[in-house]
Amino acid sequence: MLQLLWIIPALPAAGFVVLALLNRHLGRRAAAVIGAGSVGLSAVVALLVAVSFIASPPPGDVYRQVLWTWFDTGGLAPQIAFYLDAMSVIFVVVITFVGFLIHLYSTEFMERDEGYTRFFMYMNLFVASMLVLVLADNLLLLYLGWEGVGLCSYLLISFWQRDLQNVYAGRKAFIVTRIGDTALIIGLFLLFTQLHTLAIQPLMAGAAKEWPVGSGFAVAAAALLLGGAVGKSAQLPLQTWLPDAMAGPTPVSALIHAATMVTAGVYLIARTNVLFTLAPDVRLAVAIVGTVTLLYACFCALAQHDIKRVLAYSTMSQIGYMFLALGVAGWSAAIFHFMTHAFFKALLFLAAGAVIESLGGEHDIFKMGGLRRKLPTAFWAFIVGAASLAAMPLVTSGFYSKDLIIETSLGSVDGNAWLWLGALVGSLLTSIYAFRLVFVVFFGDQQTPVTRRPRWRMLLPLWVLSALSLIGGFVWLPEWMGSFHPLENFLGEALPPLKTVASSFAYTGVSALLTSLVAVVGVALATVWLVESRAALGDFAARPTPHALQEFWLNGWGFDWLYEHVFVIPVKWFARVARNDLVEPAFSGLAWLNVQAWRALSASQNGVLRVYIAVAGVGLVVILAFVVLR
């Protein structure tokens, strides 16, 4: 059964090829069947492979499938090979399964848009690239997938390309993530020159053998990989592209900018955990980046009034939690949170998409309101998603994964109280903004009429993801609830175990109690948006101090302004100045010379037959004279 592994990425890739070749010749129905069907089949195969992997584990709990050698030059011979271990099983199943649900949702969501086939073409290419990324056996193949998903992200953010703003947003996402990608590729060069291979397992073994803990190479390599991860996962300081990426269609935001692509950085760090173990300083940096980002994004989310931007900042914040877990060596905890986050954040985005579509494209939450009776499924889905995001105790999946990260941030030998406190405060803020969203959108007075209701292809994914958001956390219960943690055992085959401080305060259940408490307190605080009338809120917002603060948070703490002035404007200025340098005339002179030659030759072609004859005659005389008088 494991031999079917290559089919998982091949199916969406084939879907992409078919859609690309038959682009204009396909009807909407055919495009939807090919686009969603290829990912659906891929999900079925992924489930088969996962079941067979769990039921009869391959030797060493690793299955490697070599397809062919990509190229062989200068000692570098990367293979097109897939590497399946416990971690990639989780990623592959989540990507294909959530991906299929989102494709199914898109078949209805996009049905009135032009470029229907093009949309599924890009989406299939994305799923294929993402699967290559998580299955890659060597870092070069991983990088291929990494760039593939970046390309698809760019294409899909700018999907509605008739609006120039969307195109700018896509360009921004591409360029900002490109900064991280450059760091990543330099990291790959460094690893290859030092360890002479890019295959991940030999590379990790070589690094562990040759580099002592804290050695310069290990720190440099880990820092460069972290740069790549920070760009892709929208962490500080390369986070500015993610809120603007919401310009794309909502299913794209759900699939790429919430569930899968943005977690590629988490995957990369977990996959190369040996390097990060060798570089404790960089790991501390990972934890700090994660904590700062999660707090930063929480404050930003509090001030947004575009429903999708709230969710974008919450994604940034939840990935911050994953980075925090990675930073304190809680590798498995990060993967656990990736899984539950994929469920509840995809759910939130899809529910938000249903709301936006029903209101005829309205994004502003203060123009929504009172939708809980009109759109009951979206309402309940949103409640489940928000509860899971806010880590409502016991019943939601988000609680188990987030609580595990909060406990780990204190209980790990690398953890400390500051990280723990940051995570806890972040949890409180998350709860506030999540339920602010719920209360403003679904309660109060109705502001905009509902013009369209979602049908089954949009509702089914909401139900399925709601169910997963509720039960998805029961695969890893905390210590104080009993010892039931199959996911930990499963991931333990692929990732090193967490070293904990013996008898830490974190594992007594008090920390979990606090996590639960802040979640409930957050909802209680958020009720201010429920009871206060809209007018009172307006008055509050009109006062100068909160207003200025809100502006500051709304604009993401001015990072866009800062980057505009520090990087964009100087570069533009330099480009303008450098336009008239010395190199320019050399090239424009060449062009001018060509134009003049063209003019001269063109003038000789005057169409008068007698001139041609005269020229031919003169030529003949010259040749004759030359031959005779020589």
Place this chain on the structure above:
Amino acid sequence: MAAVSLDHGLILAAILFVIGFVGLLTRRNLIVVLACIEIMLNAAGLAFVVAGARWGRADGQVMFLFVLAMAAAEVAVGLALAIRFRQSLGRLDVDDADEMKG
């Protein structure tokens, strides 16, 4: 019968060729242009005949027959062109046919 020397024959051929060529350059009527080409062809034919007589061989006269056949074909095509020319442009001025200028 006094034999015509080779030099005289070739000079006559050259004069005929130049007359035809100058006519080609200066006249604009298509019929006259065709006539000038005929003159130039005959100049070439005369050169062949004179040269054949000089060496006492038949090759020159054989070549002249070829030239005659070619001249007939050329006139047939040329006159057909002249008719089409007249039909499409209304006149027979070769300078009118300058639509191919670059």
